[in-house]
Each structure stands twice: as structure tokens, then as C-alpha cells.
Amino acid sequence: MVARIKFSASIRKPFHYNMQKLKEGNAKCLAAENIPMCTAENAELAIRFLEKQVGLLPDLKAKSVHISLNFSPDEQLSDDQMSLIAREYIEGIGFGQQPYLVYRHHDSGHPHCHIVTTNIRLDKSYISLHQIGKNVSEPVRKELETKYGLVRAEEQKKDQLRLKPITAEKVIYGKLDTKRAIGNILAEVIPNYKFTSLGELNAVLKLYNVLAEWGQEGSRINKNGGLLYRIINTKGQPVGVPIKASLFADKPTLNNLAKRFLTNDTYRFKFKNDVKTKIDLAIKFKKPDSLQKLQEQLKIQGLRLVPQVNEEGSIFGLTYVDLKSKCVFNGSALGKEYAAKRILERIHLPEKVNVNNAFASRKAYPQNEYSLNSQQKIPLEAYQKLDENSMLMLLMQYEFAASNVPYEWKKKKRKKNKR
Incomplete structure (x- = not known):
């Protein structure tokens, strides 16, 4: 089992991300705990309570916790089993008394669930998130793996849970399918990769057959700093329906991406x-x-x-x-x-x-048969066709030999000190 924990200031983003999956038929709410008047069947009512509890400490930067529990593709877990494991995990990391929702997703090659909660308590205190993954989550994960006989994270093949490129031929060119495919890539790439320009971001996205592009000049998207995201095939040609950046949960518009550029540049140095x-x-x-x-x-x-x-x-x-x-x-x-x-x-x-x-x-590059920069020898017949003036010019012109010197052996010119 692999546990991934993400923090943010907004509780709405992870909540609406999972609710959107639910509306599309790609997820199921397994549990809604410690939320008054809310059950798994009416999970959409939970946002009001969550927002009120998060609002108790408005100055706290990290107050939304979004956890995903990922299992091996070889493990066939029922909803009850996954719900039980999620409950014991959330109690193990100290969030058992917090309001939380558990969603099982069906849009990936491996079984997994998402947990949405907050670290702010009703008494206006909060649970520290410092090193929670290493010091708290890891021991609980290993304990649950042993208890339920789950495939250990260390033994799982690395490429089983790795983000894979979108196969354009397999995408149904409807808006929801395209949006979901692109959204999965953006959710993994933007928070984790350190880029400082749109071109550098596209270099990563192209590895997964996705492209970010400006709107047409003069369009509302272009004026407002928006972006369009679309799927490209192996030849780099766009296919399918382009999706506005504002339609994704994290709003990856150019203005929002620009906020990451400076911090990313400092980190990557x-x-x-x-x-x-x-x-x-x-x-x-x-x-x-x-x-x-x-x-x-x-x-x-x-x-x-x-x-x-x-x-x-x-x-x-x-x-x-x-x-x-x-x-x-x-x-x-x-x-x-x-x-x-x-x-x-x-x-x-x-x-x-x-x-x-x-x-x-x-x-594969053909060289000019009589090129002086070529390493091949000029045949004798070519010299015999030259007149005296041409022969003299040939002998006196500069012989370019730099191409025969390996780059690593070339000496750099020393700068002269200005007096």
C-alpha cells in the first residue's frame, strides 16, 4: 500500500475534485465520518461543515488534507475492506476525531481511495503536519500491510503506480473523458515538477502527450492570462477537444502558474x-x-x-x-x-x-565533393581543370581546420584585462 498526503489552504478543491468524480460515475463515497447530518449518500452536504471548521483558523496556511491510499493491481478489495483500512489508517495518524470523507475511485489501473479532511480541531487547535508522512504515516502503513496481508510498497513494481502518458487513440473525444485524462496529468506534474516558464512546463507535459497553449490573439482567454490544455499524439499533433484551464480543479491558468516560477527557480538552482x-x-x-x-x-x-x-x-x-x-x-x-x-x-x-x-x-549528411572543409581528398582531375589564377587562390586561401579538433580540446579565449 502506498499513502500519499497533500496539504493546501483550500478545502473546496479536494472536495469538489472528488465530488466531480462522483458525478461522472468514476467514484463512490464509502464514508462520511464525524460530520453532523451527513452520510455517504448525501456527501455533497459536507462542504458547509468542513468550511466552517476550516474557518476557525483563517491564518493557518495548511488546513486542508488530501490523502490517497493506493493498492496493488493484484489486490481485489471490496468496498467494505477498503473503507475499514481507510478508517484504521485515519485513526492511526491521529485524525480519527476529525471530520473526513472517503471516496473510492474507479478511473485508474489500480484500486485506490481518497480521503478529504482537515487538521483543525473544533477547539481551534490544530494537528501538526510537520513530517507527518515520514514519522506518522509510514509506521501506520507498514502496520496495516502486515495486519491485512497487503502487498508492501517496497515490493510493488515501480511502474505500477507511475504516471503514464495518455494514449491519444484510446481517448474518447468527449469533453469529460479528455478533461479527466488531462486533469490526472496536471495534478501530478504541476505540484511536483520545478519549471519557470510555460515552455519548460510543456517540455514535461509532452512526455505525457499533453500540451498547454495560449488562446487565440485577442480572445478572452488570451487577455485574461488563461490557457488551453489539449492532448497530442505521438507526432505532436493536437487531437480531441481543448479544455480551458479554469475548468480544472486547481485552476492551472498562466497567472497561477507564474506564482510558482520564482520559487521553482530558487529550488532548482x-x-x-x-x-x-x-x-x-x-x-x-x-x-x-x-x-x-x-x-x-x-x-x-x-x-x-x-x-x-x-x-x-x-x-x-x-x-x-x-x-x-x-x-x-x-x-x-x-x-x-x-x-x-x-x-x-x-x-x-x-x-x-x-x-x-x-x-x-x-x-548521413552528404558533404560537398570539393569542399575545403571536408576531410575527403580532392581528386587529381579537379586540380587539372583549374587555371593559374584559380590555382593561386586555392593555395593562398585560409585553411579551416577547426572542425577536426574535438570540442573538448578547444581552448577558450582568455579575456584581456581592461586598463
Whole structure:
């Protein structure tokens, strides 16, 4: 069993998230405890009581607690069993006297339930959430695993509960199905990944076949800083119905995302050198001759390389997604040596290379038969066709040899001190 705990200032967001699942037929309310005049059958009445209790301490930042209990796909738990485990878990972490709701969701590949509660007590005191996951939740989780013979979290395969890309072909292009599929991705990516721009966010979303885009110029969405989220296929082409950011529970509009940019930039700073080292080692020792091979080498180190392509098909930028630290870096944010132009030079590809050719080996690039920058020898017949003036110009012109020097051996020019 895997327990995940999230905190926020709003009790409405997790409540309406689960109630929406309930209305769509993808969830079932298993329990409504310690809430007067409210049962599992009329759970929609719980929000009034929850808001009043949360309002007892308006200055407290974290007062909404949203917990998910995830079980192995091999475990077939009944509603009663899951409700009992949820009750014992909530009592074990010290929330047994708090008002809480338990919802079982049916829209995922593994059985799981969500618990919505608050850490504020009726006497205006509160339950501390500091290190509650490590110090309180983990011992309770392990105890329940032993008691009910559940598959231990450490023994579960890592990819069973991992977020998987949306398969565009499997999405029914109705609004609810598209919204639910995109919403699951956004709920996992936005709070956990550290990005500082819309482009960096899109680099992560593209890994899951989702794209955020501006509204049309002059539209209400564009003027109000809104965004549209849509599903893309494996070729990067949009499919299905675009969904407004304001329709999702967390309201991932551009204005709300911008609030994360500064804090994310501060957090990711300590991981910058680690990402640069991974790139340098991959280029220096593996000597990739295409972007695809560079991607493969970085993927082994938990780093995803996402190229940015313009309408003409040329690569104008590179973004790096570190799956270990959950940090996203545009190439220029790491330094000039890691921007698209420099990376293409370091793996000896043309600067303005088409995205399709960039993924092919550099051996596929035909060289001019009589090019002086080419390493091949000019045949004798070519010299015999030259006149005296042409021959003299050929012998006296500058011989470009920089392409024969490996990038790592090139010496940087020293800056002269100004007097």
C-alpha cells in the first residue's frame, strides 16, 4: 500500500475534485465520518461543515488534507475492506476525531481511495503536519500491510503506480473523458515538477502527450492570462477537444502558474550543476553523433532531452527534464554551452538542422565533393581543370581546420584585462 498526503489552504478543491468524480460515475463515497447530518449518500452536504471548521483558523496556511491510499493491481478489495483500512489508517495518524470523507475511485489501473479532511480541531487547535508522512504515516502503513496481508510498497513494481502518458487513440473525444485524462496529468506534474516558464512546463507535459497553449490573439482567454490544455499524439499533433484551464480543479491558468516560477527557480538552482555534469559526460565519453543517441544516453541517467521545433522544422531550443530531482531546465538557463546551437556543435551537427535529420547519424549528411572543409581528398582531375589564377587562390586561401579538433580540446579565449 502506498499513502500519499497533500496539504493546501483550500478545502473546496479536494472536495469538489472528488465530488466531480462522483458525478461522472468514476467514484463512490464509502464514508462520511464525524460530520453532523451527513452520510455517504448525501456527501455533497459536507462542504458547509468542513468550511466552517476550516474557518476557525483563517491564518493557518495548511488546513486542508488530501490523502490517497493506493493498492496493488493484484489486490481485489471490496468496498467494505477498503473503507475499514481507510478508517484504521485515519485513526492511526491521529485524525480519527476529525471530520473526513472517503471516496473510492474507479478511473485508474489500480484500486485506490481518497480521503478529504482537515487538521483543525473544533477547539481551534490544530494537528501538526510537520513530517507527518515520514514519522506518522509510514509506521501506520507498514502496520496495516502486515495486519491485512497487503502487498508492501517496497515490493510493488515501480511502474505500477507511475504516471503514464495518455494514449491519444484510446481517448474518447468527449469533453469529460479528455478533461479527466488531462486533469490526472496536471495534478501530478504541476505540484511536483520545478519549471519557470510555460515552455519548460510543456517540455514535461509532452512526455505525457499533453500540451498547454495560449488562446487565440485577442480572445478572452488570451487577455485574461488563461490557457488551453489539449492532448497530442505521438507526432505532436493536437487531437480531441481543448479544455480551458479554469475548468480544472486547481485552476492551472498562466497567472497561477507564474506564482510558482520564482520559487521553482530558487529550488532548482542546487540541481543545476548535476544536470550539466550528466550532459558533459554523455557527450565526452559516449560521443553521440545524433540527438537521438544523445537522448538515449541521457535517458539512462534519468534525464529527458526535449527539442523545441519551429514551424519550418528547425530546432531552436532544447529543454532538459531531470526525472530524479523533478527539475526542468531550458538549455540557455544552464549556460550557453547547453543551448541548442552549442549542443549541435558539440555533437558535430549543422547549426540549422531539420528536426528529422538531427535524429539521424551525422554520417548521413552528404558533404560537398570539393569542399575545403571536408576531410575527403580532392581528386587529381579537379586540380587539372583549374587555371593559374584559380590555382593561386586555392593555395593562398585560409585553411579551416577547426572542425577536426574535438570540442573538448578547444581552448577558450582568455579575456584581456581592461586598463
